[in-house]
Amino acid sequence: MKTNLFLTFFYKDNVKEVYGKMSKVRKVDNYDYKEIEQAVQEYWEINNIPQKLTTFRRGLKKYYLLDGPPYINAEPHVGHVKTTVCKDVWTKYKFMRGFDAHLQAGFDCHGLPIEVIVQKELGITNKKDIEKMGIEKFEQKCLEKILNNEKKWIEYYKKIGAWRGYYEPYFTYKKSYIESAWWTLKTMHEKGILNEGENPNYWCPTCETVLSGYEVSDSYKNILDPSIYIKFRIKGKQNEYLLVWTTTPWTLPANVAIIVAPKEDYVRVRVIQGDLTEYYIIAEKRLEEVLKKQANMDYEIQEKIKGSDLDGLEYEPIIKCNIQDKTKNIRRVRLSIPVLASKQYKKHATESNESFTDFVNVADGTGLVHCAPGHGLTDYYMGIHYNLPALSPVNEEGKFNEDVEQFQGRQVKEADKDIISLLESEGKVLLFNKETHPYPLCWRCKTPLIFRMTKQWYLNIDTIKDKMIRYSENADWNPAFGREAMRNWIQDAGDWCISRQRYWATPIPIWKCGKCSQITVIGSFEELIKKTIEPVGDLQDLHRHNIDELTINCEQCGGQSKRIKDVFDVWFDSGIAAWASLGYPFENKELFEKMQTLDMICESQDQIRGWYYHLIFTYAALFDKPAFKSASLMGWVVDEKGLKMSKSVGNVISASDAIEKIGSDALRLYYCSEIAPYDVQKFSIKAATDAHKTLLILWNSVNFCKTYRKTKKQLNTDEVLELITGTKNTDDDWIISRLQTTILEVDKAVEKFEFHIAGRTISNFIVNDVSRTYIKLIRDTIQEDENVSLILNYVLTESLKLLAPFTPFTTEYLYQELLEEESEEPKSIHTIFYPEVNAKLKKEKLEKTYENSLKIVEAMNNLRQKFKLRNRWPLEYVKINSKEEYDEELIKKLANVDEVVKESKFTEAAMKTDEFTIEIPEKLSKTQLEKAFFREVVRAIQAQRKKAGYNVNQKIQVYSSKNKILEEMKDELSKEVNAEEITFVTSKKGSNQVTVELEDLNAEIGFE
Ligand SMILES: [Zn+2]
Ligand SMILES: [Zn+2]
Structure with missing residues (x-):
């Protein structure tokens, strides 16, 4: 049966039948992120919002981000979360930018990892046992092992807010996938x-x-191997030998040649030990090291020979065995040629560090190299050059076969020691040591790998x-x-x-x-x-x-x-995922032809050798096309100390733990602000939890707006332009201009995969520009000035849109809070368009002036801290000398200062930066002290009001002890604390009591 699932996702309009089930996200009272995330997830699921996304952008420009299939039995951990988040940010962003983005998760279901688990469970160790039990039964067990394993991942995708969790995933074991693989191979064959x-x-x-x-290059370990110097007897000579060094004695039965460097000098030396006299051939450069230093032998040089003159010299088999007997035309000295050296991958390689090297070098060993083309790649290249047979007397289980009769049935690496004993008994070993060197292991079962002909x-x-x-x-x-x-x-x-x-x-x-x-x-x-x-x-x-x-x-x-x-x-399975995931060419032909080259892949850096490479290969081989237009490389996530997370160390943090402890949005924002996505990230729960600060400030800002705004009306950008043109309120102009700059920077950063800059830029805008500056500036006017409400509505909505791809839950919730209207159709912030820059709203000079003024305010606050003057106490003056322009009114409002004075002379109390010098009084004057006292009284009553649960509009009766200052400012006080009446009394009255003291001023106040 062929399904057209994905066509349905892309082309069939199924929006109406499910719309209207839940028109708003359920209300959450406080910033309880778990509640918010759960409520939003419910809302999405009940209204099928994620499933319907593609219908909103149907027919528009495609965006094909292919999800690299994780291994189905893996448990998602925080490293996966980072990749998921980045991929999801890409798709959400592209959706909001008007692209028809493809959404599908996938799972890698085949391979050794599953087989090894099943073998272990069944208690079987080799292929014979599998065949004995029957392939069908074994495959059935493997299938059982993977069935339903995707559920954990899908659940996790939904929890982290990734759209792909809501679409039918692809599985590499399914029939349609396998058919695509077959079609791919047939086409490649053609x-x-x-x-x-x-x-x-x-x-x-x-x-x-x-x-x-990749399976081999990824898994090396240092192991201890024998290191032996052995003597190959020259044919027709009784006591003359070629000296050879090897670390793989088990490859000696398959020896077919000894290679020398043609341009190097070799020597024939005579050694006498007791009554034994022998002659050895060895490279001149190795003579002293091997014979004198290591073997402690005295020698006499008999003859000097050029390497090239050794060409063709015949020798006896080092191990007499069937394969040596029956193979013709072997055992001659040959001359070295340059061969491709082994390759080493470097993460930040700027140039290829692999090159051709001579098969023989005289920097180590003896300058004479044993060659077994059946057991080594460079040996094999030599063998091809000289047309030598590639002997490989080793079976599938890594055991010698009947061609090496003495060791038949022995595991080759285990036979090493017996081979050495045999050689020793025959007097063929000159030196015997052990040596540690890097050796490749099976990435799955950790067995040392061997080279064999197959x-x-x-x-x-x-x-x-x-x-x-x-x-x-x-x-x-x-x-x-x-x-x-x-x-x-x-x-x-x-x-x-x-x-x-x-x-x-x-x-x-x-x-x-x-x-x-x-x-x-x-x-x-x-x-x-x-x-x-x-x-x-x-x-x-x-x-x-x-x-x-x-x-x-x-x-x-x-x-x-x-x-x-x-x-x-x-x-091969994952390399064909771009079309096999769709069942192409048997299903979704039109869809894949529309999507073809991937727009983006985004996986960890080690996948360069893995998935990225295989995608490039299959696309080039099959379609003559590039696999992808864009590749984003993820950096590793390590633990807080910088150690790789691993099961054996026990420092792995699972995705579910991290989400439980941190919350999805904060975790997402953390990944998109702490460090560049392509850098190594030291994962810290504490640092991730800090991301809540931005979200809480956003939450409070939206609630402030909702509480005080005069209108819920939402303007579009053109209407905002009309509104602010010609008005004198530069605060509005400034915040709108800052918004434009923020949009520009975020766009640029996202396109360059600088998600950390995007996240920080939006956070900075919300925290510093909107909350700490703009809202502070309009706090007193919002209730009267409708325009201010309109601007704040607009700025907050645009901020939410900017942040939506990064923190999808909180922004969805607050967006609906801000709209506040009940609509027939459920809305989602993710289906609207991302903010666009309007150049007419950008005022660079104004931004510069504000920026400088805000820096001055910050410097003043630092001075206040130094002089222990609270921010709510009004200052008499600030003296300023600044290179850049500043706005006096802004400084007065934000820094709580009565007068801004241009000045060029300063005392030692001044603060000097590169751009300006400022000075404030170190102590309050009598008048300022009285004003400060008044502010303290207001603050104390307000704090107590809040504590006692009075709402903003509730009027109170205030009773104060006799106080000249308060009596003079009675009307102002009434207004500030929303009092019906203020009475000055001689004894305590009112159920709520506060005492205010500032230097020699004090008051006892009660209210009810
Ligand atoms: Zn035939
Ligand atoms: Zn293995």
């Missing part, structure tokens, strides 16, 4: 890039499969490599070092080995003829049904157990073709 090859590959003896590329299936990279580099270069990389790293990785990449010898994975759809070896690549389920000899029926599951036994007739010779047993590398 393009001529699929081939079978026999090469030495890394092999895990425990998992019994080849491993390659037949595998490859996708040829040669014909597409240039394109891959070009496409990657043309993409927008944030930060830019990703481009460099990607180029290095592609440059050095070999053919992609896509086959693995396992079970729980997408089967490779290649059928091979037993007679003529012709291959048939099956590209769809339909094709399979048509070509198989056996009836297939309507299979829903295309894993190995269902298709391994199906045969088809060879098109070339009519012989019987059977499926090769191999399955795909899991990177």
